[in-house]
Amino acid sequence: MPYVVIALVSREEATRIAAVLVATLASAAAATGVTRHVRRTALAHSATEQAFADTLLAHAARGERARIARELHDVVAHHISMIAVQAEHARLTTAGLPPEGATRFLAIGDTARTALTEMRRLLGVLREDAETGAQRSPQPGLGQLLELLDEAREAAGSRARLIVSGPVAALDPGIEVTAYRIVQEALTNARRHAPGAAVDVELHYGEQELAVRIRDNGPGPPPSGTLGHGLLGMRERATTVGGTLRTGPAPGGGFLIEARLPVRAEAVV
Numbered sequence: 535m536p537y538v539v540i541a542l543v544s545r546e547e548a549t550r551i552a553a554v555l556v557a558t559l560a561s562a563a564a565a566t567g568v569t570r571h572v573r574r575t576a577l578a579h580s581a582t583e584q585a586f587a588d589t590l591l592a593h594a595a596r597g598e599r600a601r602i603a604r605e606l607h608d609v610v611a612h613h614i615s616m617i618a619v620q621a622e623h624a625r626l627t628t629a630g631l632p633p634e635g636a637t638r639f640l641a642i643g644d645t646a647r648t649a650l651t652e653m654r655r656l657l658g659v660l661r662e663d664a665e666t667g668a669q670r671s672p673q674p675g676l677g678q679l680l681e682l683l684d685e686a687r688e689a690a691g692s693r694a695r696l697i698v699s700g701p702v703a704a705l706d707p708g709i710e711v712t713a714y715r716i717v718q719e720a721l722t723n724a725r726r727h728a729p730g731a732a733v734d735v736e737l738h739y740g741e742q743e744l745a746v747r748i749r750d751n752g753p754g755p756p757p758s759g760t761l762g763h764g765l766l767g768m769r770e771r772a773t774t775v776g777g778t779l780r781t782g783p784a785p786g787g788g789f790l791i792e793a794r795l796p797v798r799a800e801a802v803v
Contacts, residue, residue, distance in 0.1 A: 616725075621642055675714055749784045776795075779794075
């Protein structure tokens with residue numbers, strides 16, 4: 535049809551019409567190209583956003599698995615170490631299984647059952663088919679430290695005392711469970727590396743932070759590389775809530791673990 539129109543007009547007009555048609559077609563082609571470019575850019579941007587979201591999700595999942603692994607390590611290492619210490623004590627002191635030996639073996643069974651209960655509670659968070667209303671044991675806090683020290687004294691047969699200073703106050707639950715787990719792991723390390731040593735656990739409540747000090751009067755820092763994941767887990771726990779942890783020889787001998795935790799948990803990016 536355009537060819538018929540061009541044939542009925544003069545050469546100059548035909549040239550102008552052809553130029554207009556070419557320009558129109560070129561503009562349409564350019565617009566189509568721009569549209570395709572915008573679509574490709576939008577798709578690429580959407581894919582980048584999705585990849586970024588997937589990466590964040592993966593990091594969050596890995597972080598959660600790491601936290602669960604620390605929980606498992608702390609609980610299992612603590613209770614299993616108690617089982618080992620109690621069994622050895624019973625073997626060396628209760629030949630022929632007198633009443634004291636029976637009591638010790640009963641304590642071993644109770645400790646093992648406690649470990650299993652803790653293990654099931656922690657592993658329960660990994661079950662996708664867990665019931666929504668399932669009851670779970672509450673996380674321990676500073677209110678349970680005396681019980682923890684009683685267990686340590688019974689297991690190791692050594693002195694362990696709690697020293698508290700400053701205005702005692704309820705803290706953020708995350709801070710309390712962090713402090714409890716640090717003390718728990720420190721007691722486990724003391725039994726492993728300084729058996730029979732006396733242990734002092736000190737809590738100082740300040741306006742801005744809680745200071746936690748665990749000191750034993752044993753031979754001092756264990757050989758390099760023998761603390762395993764315990765020390766790393768304590769440091770990671772402190773860092774997670776915005777605190778710090780340091781370890782080293784205690785003044786006058788022994789080993790010192792000192793954590794400083796904010797009174798409110800801080801989000802760590």
